[in-house]
Amino acid sequence: MPLHRTTPEGYPVLFAQGNEACVYGAIHAGCNFFAGYPITPSTEITEGMAREMPRFNGIFIQMEDEIASIGAVIGASAAGAVAMSATSGPGFSLMQENIGYAYMVQLPLVIVNVQRAGPSTGLPTKLSQGDTMQARWGTHGDYTAIVVAAATVQETYNVTIRAFQLAERFSTPVVVLLDELIGHMREKLVLKEIKRLTPVQRTFPKIPPEWYFPYKEPLDMVAHPAPVGEGFRYSMTGLIHDKSGFPTAIPSEVNHRMEILKNKIMMHCQDIWNWKEHYTEDAKYLIVAYGSAARAARGAVETLRNRRIRVGLIDLKTIWPFPYRPLPQIAEKAKTKRVFVAENNMGQLIHPVREALPQNIKVHGIRRYDGYSLDPYEIVQLVKEKIYA
Amino acid sequence: MHELTDIYEYLRWRKRFPTVWCAGCGIGSIMGAIIRGIKDLAIPKDDIAFVAGIGCSSRMPVYLDFNTLHTTHGRALTFATGIKLHRPNMNVLVVSGDGDALAIGGNHFIHAARRNIDITLILINNGIYGMTGGQVAPTTPLGARTHTMPYGNIDPAFDSVELALAAGASFVARSTVYAIMQTTNYIKKAIKHIGFSMVEIISQCPTQYGRLNNTANPRELLLWQKEHAVPLATAKDMSKDDLKGKIITGVFRDTRQSEYTETYRQYVKKVQAEMEE
Numbered sequence: 001m002p003l004h005r006t007t008p009e010g011y012p013v014l015f016a017q018g019n020e021a022c023v024y025g026a027i028h029a030g031c032n033f034f035a036g037y038p039i040t041p042s043t044e045i046t047e048g049m050a051r052e053m054p055r056f057n058g059i060f061i062q063m064e065d066e067i068a069s070i071g072a073v074i075g076a077s078a079a080g081a082v083a084m085s086a087t088s089g090p091g092f093s094l095m096q097e098n099i100g101y102a103y104m105v106q107l108p109l110v111i112v113n114v115q116r117a118g119p120s121t122g123l124p125t126k127l128s129q130g131d132t133m134q135a136r137w138g139t140h141g142d143y144t145a146i147v148v149a150a151a152t153v154q155e156t157y158n159v160t161i162r163a164f165q166l167a168e169r170f171s172t173p174v175v176v177l178l179d180e181l182i183g184h185m186r187e188k189l190v191l192k193e194i195k196r197l198t199p200v201q202r203t204f205p206k207i208p209p210e211w212y213f214p215y216k217e218p219l220d221m222v223a224h225p226a227p228v229g230e231g232f233r234y235s236m237t238g239l240i241h242d243k244s245g246f247p248t249a250i251p252s253e254v255n256h257r258m259e260i261l262k263n264k265i266m267m268h269c270q271d272i273w274n275w276k277e278h279y280t281e282d283a284k285y286l287i288v289a290y291g292s293a294a295r296a297a298r299g300a301v302e303t304l305r306n307r308r309i310r311v312g313l314i315d316l317k318t319i320w321p322f323p324y325r326p327l328p329q330i331a332e333k334a335k336t337k338r339v340f341v342a343e344n345n346m347g348q349l350i351h352p353v354r355e356a357l358p359q360n361i362k363v364h365g366i367r368r369y370d371g372y373s374l375d376p377y378e379i380v381q382l383v384k385e386k387i388y389a
Numbered sequence: 390m391h392e393l394t395d396i397y398e399y400l401r402w403r404k405r406f407p408t409v410w411c412a413g414c415g416i417g418s419i420m421g422a423i424i425r426g427i428k429d430l431a432i433p434k435d436d437i438a439f440v441a442g443i444g445c446s447s448r449m450p451v452y453l454d455f456n457t458l459h460t461t462h463g464r465a466l467t468f469a470t471g472i473k474l475h476r477p478n479m480n481v482l483v484v485s486g487d488g489d490a491l492a493i494g495g496n497h498f499i500h501a502a503r504r505n506i507d508i509t510l511i512l513i514n515n516g517i518y519g520m521t522g523g524q525v526a527p528t529t530p531l532g533a534r535t536h537t538m539p540y541g542n543i544d545p546a547f548d549s550v551e552l553a554l555a556a557g558a559s560f561v562a563r564s565t566v567y568a569i570m571q572t573t574n575y576i577k578k579a580i581k582h583i584g585f586s587m588v589e590i591i592s593q594c595p596t597q598y599g600r601l602n603n604t605a606n607p608r609e610l611l612l613w614q615k616e617h618a619v620p621l622a623t624a625k626d627m628s629k630d631d632l633k634g635k636i637i638t639g640v641f642r643d644t645r646q647s648e649y650t651e652t653y654r655q656y657v658k659k660v661q662a663e664m665e666e
Contacts, residue, residue, distance in 0.1 A: 033471070054661070055664055059475065063467065068467040070467075071467025071497075075468035081471075101460060229436070229438065229479050238460060238461060246404060247451060
């Protein structure tokens with residue numbers, strides 16, 4: 001770590017990129033395995049991990065492609081590592097099949113997706129939030145994903161640490177959804193967790209191997225399959241499996257497995273949901289956004305408030321599971337008339353927002369998809385247009 | 390009930406049998422060879438990670454009492470790489486079919502060989518996609534009929550041994566199901582070997598390959614292997630024309646080279662020493 005200033009409490013203060021913040025977050029969360037493949041705009045994470053991992057006795061490997069990267073990450077996670085990979089749109093698409101495997105066998109891992117504009121090669125160095133839906137529905141079949149986001153460099157650091165904690169708590173892949181702007185932007189970063197935090201530890205079974213069933217869920221529905229090589233020999237398969245891990249096609253067992261994959265997240269929504277509110281108490285008009293779009297929306301809200309227009313902002317830190325229950329509650333409390341969804345794509349986050357809100361609240365999209373960040377002034381104009389229409 | 394042989398302690402036979410494999414398939418014999426090899430080497434079951442992708446042969450981990458991972462199609466070697474890096478003391482075995490390792494997983498195959506990471510790859514080559522019902526594989530001989538080459542295959546075949554040698558694998562061998570003792574022997578050598586080891590085993594698929602090409606009789610297919618196998622020593626004196634259509638068997642390379650997990654450990658030591666300075 002370079003020479004740095006400290007806060008009065010003794011925490012290091014840096015002027016760092018979002019991608020660098022992500023690296024520090026991963027290390028302070030106890031990450032000890034990273035496999036990746038360079039791709040703009042997430043390369044700084046891969047480079048940072050290459051620099052830091054050997055210093056902390058961790059493993060860094062640059063694999064032959066993103067499919068191999070996520071494969072190695074899942075393999076290491078199966079062997080008990082606290083593992084992570086970082087990529088961007090095209091790489092995230094390549095990873096999808098194996099991410100589905102990780103959902104099925106219920107292994108904890110973290111995937112950072114620094115979004116860029118798509119489809120295909122798109123705009124590699126420009127910003128987009130086009131993977132909002134892919135992060136939720138990317139792999140085939142039904143499952144429930146945990147996707148977290150950040151709007152500042154400091155939040156990137158905090159959210160990366162949280163992603164590792166969530167992954168281990170729910171034994172599932174967690175996607176950290178950043179975007180090019182957050183990844184490449186430099187801001188003040190306080191490394192608050194450098195001493196205080198205990199690194200994430202993998203959960204080990206406490207019962208003897210002969211009684212052990214890897215997928216026998218406890219009451220909270222979260223099974224933690226034992227790491228390979230600890231004396232618990234069992235079958236891990238991407239096929240639908242029973243509690244002992246063997247393939248099954250019995251309808252009742254298939255139903256059970258599918259319900260577990262969904263409910264182990266949904267029943268713990270309260271612990272996963274996370275958002276920041278700005279001026280929502282009396283918000284007649286509400287903006288919902290995340291990441292860089294939320295930064296622009298924040299500016300717009302300040303401007304509109306100065307003009308005595310009662311606008312509030314919900315800045316989502318957990319995108320999936322989507323806060324279906326809290327959002328209408330906030331809107332009802334504030335007697336909200338209209339909701340605006342600001343995003344850097346052609347309209348993805350607007351769908352769950354529309355689904356969550358009652359019919360009498362009108363939902364409008366504020367969209368930009370030319371590779372540049374939303375302009376606060378642009379948002380101000382659009383909001384005023386709709387209000388005074 | 391027949392007497393249980395010594396390999397049963399390595400099988401999940403009470404839970405998972407019968408297998409998915411057809412009568413006359415070679416994969417069962419190879420599974421027996423792998424078990425006998427491991428038994429001879431006296432490796433504890435807990436120290437073995439057995440990884441496979443998707444396909445007929447890749448169903449093997451479900452039946453074996455090791456730490457088994459049945460992963461995604463073609464990607465078994467990447468999962469194995471992750472396991473080996475995090476637990477360098479484990480014996481990591483990968484079983485792969487010809488489609489799994491050479492078509493969809495070709496990239497991972499050459500890169501695992503290039504790194505010379507200590508993984509044992511047992512490549513079961515039956516020249517066809519069996520599980521999906523008999524489609525052309527990258528190892529299907531020219532002219533052979535398959536469901537996606539119904540008028541005879543026009544795609545030239547891969548030679549996995551040459552591929553592994555060129556990519557830098559430090560142990561490369563080939564055998565047949567017919568020569569099952571030789572196969573067991575090579576598997577043992579490959580497991581003991583430090584570095585990336587590949588054993589290609591020519592197997593028979595009576596249900597798909599045999600049925601579409603002349604004979605579905607496993608006995609005849611096994612005799613074909615016997616007739617066409619040429620030991621490496623004999624093959625050296627034979628001309629290219631004589632070797633056409635033959636299977637050259639033997640150990641093609643057995644050298645000790647720097648192994649990836651060892652190299653990585655040295656790299657970490659070097660980095661940390663520089664840090665202290």
